[in-house]
Amino acid sequence: xxxxxxxxxxxxxxxxxxxxxxxxxxxxxxxxxxxxxxxxxxxxxxxxxxxxxxxxxxxxxxxxxxxxxxxxxxxxxxxxxxxxxxxxxxxxxxxxxxxxxxxxxxxxxxxxxxxxxxxxxxxxxxxxxxxxxxxxxxxxxxxxxxxxxxxxxxxxxxxxxxxxxxxxxxxxxxxxxxxxxxxxxx
Amino acid sequence: xxxxxxxxxxxxxxxxxxxxxxxxxxxxxxxxxxxxxxxxxxxxxxxxxxxxxxxxxxxxxxxxxxxxxxxxxxxxxxxxxxxxxxxxxxxxxxxxxxxxxxxxxxxxxxxxxxxxxxxxxxxxxxxxxxxxxxxxxxxxxxxxxxxxxxxxxxxxxxxxxxxxxxxxxxxxxxxxxxxxxxxxxx
DNA sequence: ACTTTTGTAGAGTAAATAGTCGATATTTAG
DNA sequence: CTAAATATCGACTATTTACTCTACAAAAGT
Numbered sequence: 001x002x003x004x005x006x007x008x009x010x011x012x013x014x015x016x017x018x019x020x021x022x023x024x025x026x027x028x029x030x031x032x033x034x035x036x037x038x039x040x041x042x043x044x045x046x047x048x049x050x051x052x053x054x055x056x057x058x059x060x061x062x063x064x065x066x067x068x069x070x071x072x073x074x075x076x077x078x079x080x081x082x083x084x085x086x087x088x089x090x091x092x093x094x095x096x097x098x099x100x101x102x103x104x105x106x107x108x109x110x111x112x113x114x115x116x117x118x119x120x121x122x123x124x125x126x127x128x129x130x131x132x133x134x135x136x137x138x139x140x141x142x143x144x145x146x147x148x149x150x151x152x153x154x155x156x157x158x159x160x161x162x163x164x165x166x167x168x169x170x171x172x173x174x175x176x177x178x179x180x181x182x183x184x185x186x
Numbered sequence: 187x188x189x190x191x192x193x194x195x196x197x198x199x200x201x202x203x204x205x206x207x208x209x210x211x212x213x214x215x216x217x218x219x220x221x222x223x224x225x226x227x228x229x230x231x232x233x234x235x236x237x238x239x240x241x242x243x244x245x246x247x248x249x250x251x252x253x254x255x256x257x258x259x260x261x262x263x264x265x266x267x268x269x270x271x272x273x274x275x276x277x278x279x280x281x282x283x284x285x286x287x288x289x290x291x292x293x294x295x296x297x298x299x300x301x302x303x304x305x306x307x308x309x310x311x312x313x314x315x316x317x318x319x320x321x322x323x324x325x326x327x328x329x330x331x332x333x334x335x336x337x338x339x340x341x342x343x344x345x346x347x348x349x350x351x352x353x354x355x356x357x358x359x360x361x362x363x364x365x366x367x368x369x370x371x372x
Numbered sequence: 373a374c375t376t377t378t379g380t381a382g383a384g385t386a387a388a389t390a391g392t393c394g395a396t397a398t399t400t401a402g
Numbered sequence: 403c404t405a406a407a408t409a410t411c412g413a414c415t416a417t418t419t420a421c422t423c424t425a426c427a428a429a430a431g432t
Contacts, residue, residue, distance in 0.1 A: 189409085189410085220410075220411090221410060221411040221412055222411080222412065222413090223409090223411055223412065224409070224411070227408090227409065227410070228409095
């Protein structure tokens with residue numbers, strides 16, 4: 001890991017645990033084991049650091065998800081894989097999940113960064129539309145369907161993060177997916 | 187409105203629009219039309235101000251919701267009213283909704299305040315349990331059901347806040363409720 | 373080899389800001 | 403009517419903190 005990565009990783013943890021303002025740049029540098037100057041060499045401002053963190057993480061997640069979705073055969077199968085991958089990713093990266101929870105709606109992330117992040121999830125729209133055309137999914141407005149689908153997954157993740165063992169339990173996992181799927185399916 | 191309320195109202199708007207740290211107490215006082223000293227007379231620290239705002243708003247919302255839920259006759263009817271009231275409240279109080287979105291997961295709200303806030307929504311558990319016992323709702327773990335139910339409503343609200351007219355459209359409102367309900371129902 | 377670019381360090385600074393303080397005004401209570 | 407308690411003000415400060423600047427080291431390019 002080069003110093004830039006060290007800084008980002010340290011920032012992630014501190015931002016989530018202490019909050020944006022309660023985290024001095026000096027503390028980030030110290031936790032990363034680099035100097036103050038080095039931090040500002042890589043990130044012009046503290047805000048650019050958090051924006052970069054947001055954009056980067058969202059991009060990597062979207063790549064993983066697109067890959068995953070492709071592997072599914074049926075529409076339902078694709079959603080199942082997508083749903084599962086998002087949960088697994090969140091269980092594996094709880095800090096990143098909490099980062100999104102905490103900062104997706106914060107004013108520190110600027111509009112442009114947010115919009116670019118949303119774009120990377122455009123493929124979900126495609127998938128939903130496909131499902132609607134095949135009359136597999138409910139014929140509600142696409143944006144509504146997407147908003148609820150995402151939110152349902154977030155709710156599910158919150159549950160599994162509180163009860164980590166539950167996800168391994170096949171019955172519970174099945175029930176959880178069924179809730180998600182019945183919400184969407186025609 | 188007395189000065190305490192003026193402070194809280196001003197703080198709400200500034201916290202949501204600028205963020206917690208980017209809002210100096212002086213700015214809050216000025217926006218509220220009171221002096222710096224008065225603010226600290228009512229709230230010992232800036233953190234106590236945001237915690238008070240959180241607890242207060244959550245309490246008032248929970249009272250409204252409990253009232254609403256009682257009016258329903260069937261289980262489904264109660265959920266319908268609850269669902270609707272939460273959306274209407276959010277459309278009427280977008281700042282408060284965004285406040286929760288932004289600060290529910292932030293470290294500025296201390297554990298105790300958060301827990302107390304959660305307790306006020308205990309009645310939802312009762313309602314869900316009732317529904318499960320009557321075999322109207324899915325037999326998933328209660329916490330999962332609750333987490334997803336709440337999240338689904340949040341997702342729905344986000345949609346309606348972006349398309350304010352859509353809620354007035356009875357078809358869309360019906361579709362939105364159906365998504366919510368099919369997720370929960372057996 | 374040498375020149376340029378890039379990376380790294382850490383001391384230093386100018387600005388911002390949470391909270392204090394003492395004085396004054398207003399309300400409450402006996 | 404008086405005393406105590408509560409509310410209000412705004413100037414002040416001690417501290418914190420984002421970011422700069424200078425110096426040097428390492429890599430890359432020629």
